[in-house]
Amino acid sequence: MTDLELGAEWDPTVAKMMVYGQGKQLTVLVDPDHPLSWREEPYAAQLGSWATAAADDGGYVIVFVGDDVHKIVPAIPAAKA
Numbered sequence: 001m002t003d004l005e006l007g008a009e010w011d012p013t014v015a016k017m018m019v020y021g022q023g024k025q026l027t028v029l030v031d032p033d034h035p036l037s038w039r040e041e042p043y044a045a046q047l048g049s050w051a052t053a054a055a056d057d058g059g060y061v062i063v064f065v066g067d068d069v070h071k072i073v074p075a076i077p078a079a080k081a
Helices: 043-055
Strands: 017-022 025-030 060-065 068-071
Touching (some): 025 043, 043 060
Parallel strands (some): 025 060
Antiparallel strands (some): 017 025, 060 068
């Protein structure tokens, strides 16, 4: 993903994943030699934030790890009192 706002930790050689947008879908392709990298920090929190933001507009985040496909579940906003 080429985004000047992302830190060096998102460089695919560091993150062991590549991120790109396709319409309302944000796609994450994880290096199969590092299948859990997307569940580690800071990636897991950022993917969750992106999923929550995307859901507001009908979008979603999909993670591909080899043949496995995962949809990041957006955070549920806290109920307002």
